[in-house]
Amino acid sequence: xxxxxxxxxxxxxxxxxxxxxxxxxxxxxxxxxxxxxxxxxxxxxxxxxxxxxxxxxxxxxxxxxxxxxxxxxxxxxxxxxxxxxxxxxxxxxxxxxxxxxxxxxxxxxxxxxxxxxxxxxxxxxxxxxxxxxxxxxxxxxxxxxxxxxxxxxxxxxxxxxxxxxxxxxxxxxxxxxxxxxxxxxxxxxxxxxxxxxxxxxxxxxxxxxxxxxxxxxxxxxxxxxxxxxxxxxxxxxxxxxxxxxxxxxxxxxxxxxxxxxxxxxxxxxxxxxxxxxxxxxxxxxxxxxxxxxxxxxxxxxxxxxxxxxxxxxxxxxxxxxxxxxxxxxxxxxxxxxxxxxxxxxxxxxxxxxxxx
Amino acid sequence: xxxxxxxxxxxxxxxxxxxxxxxxxxxxxxxxxxxxxxxxxxxxxxxxxxxxxxxxxxxxxxxxxxxxxxxxxxxxxxxxxxxxxxxxxxxxxxxxxxxxxxxxxxxxxxxxxxxxxxxxxxxxxxxxxxxxxxxxxxxxxxxxxxxxxxxxxxxxxxxxxxxxxxxxxxxxxxxxxxxxxxxxxxxxxxxxxxxxxxxxxxxxxxxxxxxxxxxxxxxxxxxxxxxxxxxxxxxxxxxxxxxxxxxxxxxxxxxxxxxxxxxxxxxxxxxxxxxxxxxxxxxxxxxxxxxxxxxxxxxxxxxxxxxxxxxxxxxxxxxxxxxxxxxxxxxxxxxxxxxxxxxxxxxxxxxxxxxxxxxxxxxxxxxxxxxxxxxxxxxxxxxxxxxxxxxxxxxxxxxxxxxxxxxxxxxxxxxxxxxxxxxxxxxxxxxxxxxxxxxxxxxxxxxxxxxxxxxxxxxxxxxxxxxxxxxxxxxxxxxxxxxxxxx
Numbered sequence: 062x063x064x065x066x067x068x069x070x071x072x073x074x075x076x077x078x079x080x081x082x083x084x085x086x087x088x089x090x091x092x093x094x095x096x097x098x099x100x101x102x103x104x105x106x107x108x109x110x111x112x113x114x115x116x117x118x119x120x121x122x123x124x125x126x127x128x129x130x131x132x133x134x135x136x137x138x139x140x141x142x143x144x145x146x147x148x149x150x151x152x153x154x155x156x157x158x159x160x161x162x163x164x165x166x167x168x169x170x171x172x173x174x175x176x177x178x179x180x181x182x183x184x185x186x187x188x189x190x191x192x193x194x195x196x197x198x199x200x201x202x203x204x205x206x207x208x209x210x211x212x213x214x215x216x217x218x219x220x221x222x223x224x225x226x227x228x229x230x231x232x233x234x235x236x237x238x239x240x241x242x243x244x245x246x247x248x249x250x251x252x253x254x255x256x257x258x259x260x261x262x263x264x265x266x267x268x269x270x271x272x273x274x275x276x277x278x279x280x281x282x283x284x285x286x287x288x289x290x291x292x293x294x295x296x297x298x299x300x301x302x303x304x305x306x307x308x309x310x311x312x313x314x315x316x317x318x319x320x321x322x323x324x325x326x327x328x329x330x331x332x333x334x335x336x337x338x339x340x341x342x343x344x345x346x347x348x349x350x351x352x353x354x355x356x357x358x359x360x361x362x363x364x365x366x367x368x369x370x371x372x373x374x375x376x377x378x379x380x381x382x383x384x385x386x387x388x389x390x391x392x393x394x395x396x397x398x399x400x401x402x403x404x405x406x407x408x409x410x411x412x413x414x415x416x417x
Numbered sequence: 418x419x420x421x422x423x424x425x426x427x428x429x430x431x432x433x434x435x436x437x438x439x440x441x442x443x444x445x446x447x448x449x450x451x452x453x454x455x456x457x458x459x460x461x462x463x464x465x466x467x468x469x470x471x472x473x474x475x476x477x478x479x480x481x482x483x484x485x486x487x488x489x490x491x492x493x494x495x496x497x498x499x500x501x502x503x504x505x506x507x508x509x510x511x512x513x514x515x516x517x518x519x520x521x522x523x524x525x526x527x528x529x530x531x532x533x534x535x536x537x538x539x540x541x542x543x544x545x546x547x548x549x550x551x552x553x554x555x556x557x558x559x560x561x562x563x564x565x566x567x568x569x570x571x572x573x574x575x576x577x578x579x580x581x582x583x584x585x586x587x588x589x590x591x592x593x594x595x596x597x598x599x600x601x602x603x604x605x606x607x608x609x610x611x612x613x614x615x616x617x618x619x620x621x622x623x624x625x626x627x628x629x630x631x632x633x634x635x636x637x638x639x640x641x642x643x644x645x646x647x648x649x650x651x652x653x654x655x656x657x658x659x660x661x662x663x664x665x666x667x668x669x670x671x672x673x674x675x676x677x678x679x680x681x682x683x684x685x686x687x688x689x690x691x692x693x694x695x696x697x698x699x700x701x702x703x704x705x706x707x708x709x710x711x712x713x714x715x716x717x718x719x720x721x722x723x724x725x726x727x728x729x730x731x732x733x734x735x736x737x738x739x740x741x742x743x744x745x746x747x748x749x750x751x752x753x754x755x756x757x758x759x760x761x762x763x764x765x766x767x768x769x770x771x772x773x774x775x776x777x778x779x780x781x782x783x784x785x786x787x788x789x790x791x792x793x794x795x796x797x798x799x800x801x802x803x804x805x806x807x808x809x810x811x812x813x814x815x816x817x818x819x820x821x822x823x824x825x826x827x828x829x830x831x832x833x834x835x836x837x838x839x840x841x842x843x844x845x846x847x848x849x850x851x852x853x854x855x856x857x858x859x860x861x862x863x864x865x866x867x868x869x870x871x872x873x874x875x876x877x878x879x880x881x882x883x884x885x886x887x888x889x890x891x892x893x894x895x896x897x898x899x900x901x902x903x904x
Contacts, residue, residue: 188507
């Protein structure tokens with residue numbers, strides 16, 4: 062594996078970085094579930110049995126996965142699930158209780174300068190020097206990463222343009238909004254042209270146009286052969302650009318796999334939501350008795366005894382037949398709808414609970 | 418476009434920008450120079466009766482004082498503000514991600530935020546040189562060298578300020594410790610390691626040189642400056658360690674043992690020098706009256722030196738306990754730490770303390786030496802077990818540590834000393850008679866061993882052994898529980 066020793070202006074998809082994986086179709090990692098990985102892509106990051114314990118709280122519980130060039134992993138889960146801790150452990154900011162993280166085959170905790178050059182981590186709250194201008198701050202970052210003086214100016218111009226910050230270059234950072242600071246943090250992370258990019262809630266504070274632009278940047282980085290992990294609560298965005306999704310709770314993966322593999326229902330099946338006008342405990346038994354109905358979930362809380370979600374054939378005629386059969390059994394139906402296979406649904410189906 | 422970097426260190430460059438760049442630094446310097454010169458000229462006009470030479474002699478005191486205030490409290494405050502601002506804004510963490518070496522980052526924090534202070538200090542040197550030229554002080558050589566000594570003291574204080582900012586969970590302002598040090602500086606005469614290690618001696622000497630009193634000969638200032646530079650290295654090293662691994666104590670096993678050794682050796686050497694009549698060379702700038710009284714104080718100084726050495730040993734022993742817990746928990750990063758530290762560190766510390774005692778007191782009895790060895794070892798083992806328990810519980814319970822030291826080390830000594838002095842009539846025995854309670858404290862055993870206080874220490878040693886075993890068993894059980902939980 063060739064390392065990129067001389068940092069240069071980040072390549073566009075048309076200009077691959079010399080010595081780096083050839084851009085192409087996203088390549089799978091080593092999922093816990095889903096299709097086996099394509100071994101041809103370069104392994105950039107390896108998380109091997111990482112466990113992080115804070116006194117009695119297990120923040121990350123023995124996680125293992127691999128990221129190859131072109132992988133973009135979306136990390137979703139409730140607050141306190143361990144997403145940030147996992148990213149910090151991968152960035153070398155949080156020492157693991159056990160296990161190890163390798164970037165380009167080197168242990169992150171070896172604190173090798175080469176490893177640190179190849180990791181880009183953007184935390185959720187933007188770390189910036191408020192007193193500096195945007196240009197001064199990015200120049201400082203270039204200085205800290207030993208980027209040659211003539212190259213750093215080009216790179217700064219490139220990323221300012223990519224992140225719509227060009228007109229703010231001479232503005233003191235303290236005068237900018239949170240969203241702008243978030244973009245500066247992303248620019249700071251990408252300026253050294255890292256191979257492994259870890260972004261914690263990068264879209265927080267971005268306006269809709271900024272989010273759209275940011276999605277393009279991420280997709281571009283993915284196609285350039287970088288390995289990325291993005292932690293976000295904006296599931297629609299993740300679904301658009303991620304190659305893999307991991308749902309995390311209590312420091313463990315509930316689901317991990319390629320986006321298309323996460324919907325683990327059998328072919329020809331779909332999910333339906335039925336709401337009744339009058340509560341009736343017998344409906345669960347009624348549904349269970351109908352051939353082809355499975356995975357029945359009874360709503361709790363405010364809609365208890367009023368709402369059911371279940372799986373059935375995705376054929377519309379068969380679904381209409383089911384509806385007729387239920388009506389014939391004197392159930393007063395208020396609504397009946399087929400649910401889409403959105404990431405949001407997958408997330409809800411995973412049974413994630415809010416962590417205290 | 419700041420495309421060319423003015424300084425090679427990125428942190429210094431960042432701090433330079435934050436301070437406002439060249440324009441602001443220079444405008445402040447010019448303003449300060451005008452203010453200083455105008456102040457001096459104005460003061461001269463107020464008192465035209467005295468000669469220019471006399472006036473300059475007085476003025477140099479004022480400039481020296483301003484130089485000292487700028488460099489020490491001013492510089493420390495600048496460093497503290499620079500580091501704590503980066504902690505709050507998470508820029509310190511951002512630096513951890515970068516390929517900058519820890520050494521560069523820490524040097525950046527020592528010399529970056531102080532750029533403004535140093536600029537003003539240079540202005541003070543130039544203005545002061547003018548005053549010296551008109552008859553102030555005792556010549557240019559003394560003025561410049563005094564300023565150099567002051568700068569070295571400042572660097573030491575700045576590097577300690579970085580440790581105070583990034584070492585504890587919440588940054589500690591260096592101003593409080595500086596005031597405390599200033600108030601207790603007279604006490605440093607008894608413990609040269611404090612005077613040398615905190616820069617008090619060199620600071621005192623540099624102030625004397627600035628105002629024209631070039632005392633201390635050639636070697637003393639050089640030795641003091643070398644010691645101060647060693648301390649700069651120690652603080653910077655500790656800060657680098659904490660920067661690299663914020664989850665570890667500032668001083669690890671090696672650092673703790675090193676500090677303890679430095680303390681013991683410095684004091685022992687100074688006391689030797691005193692006994693050989695060379696004491697005045699080392700602390701030539703300090704009041705003579707105190708030095709003469711030192712002869713009577715030597716045994717007490719020895720005992721306090723060893724006792725404080727035990728407190729320094731607590732740093733190394735605490736770090737060994739931290740390593741023990743980490744190893745028990747299977748923390749990957751700690752695997753490089755020797756599994757032998759938890760037992761080796763108390764042994765090494767014990768041997769070093771007793772060796773310093775033997776050297777200081779010159780040939781005490783073998784039995785007394787062995788008793789002292791045992792007492793010190795038991796005390797450190799008990800402390801290590803306590804620290805193991807605290808680390809397992811994730812506590813930094815300073816109250817518990819204080820209670821441990823007061824309850825097991827100081828209280829038996831104090832109670833028996835009070836009792837002995839109350840029953841002592843001053844006639845029947847030449848000195849107060851201590852009971853076996855006295856030796857229940859390890860310090861009591863050290864006193865009886867080295868200061869030849871006649872006490873039967875067998876019961877005391879037994880008590881200390883039992884205490885060490887009890888604490889040790891609790892710590893062992895807690896570690897076993899972790900092992901079982903981890904499977």
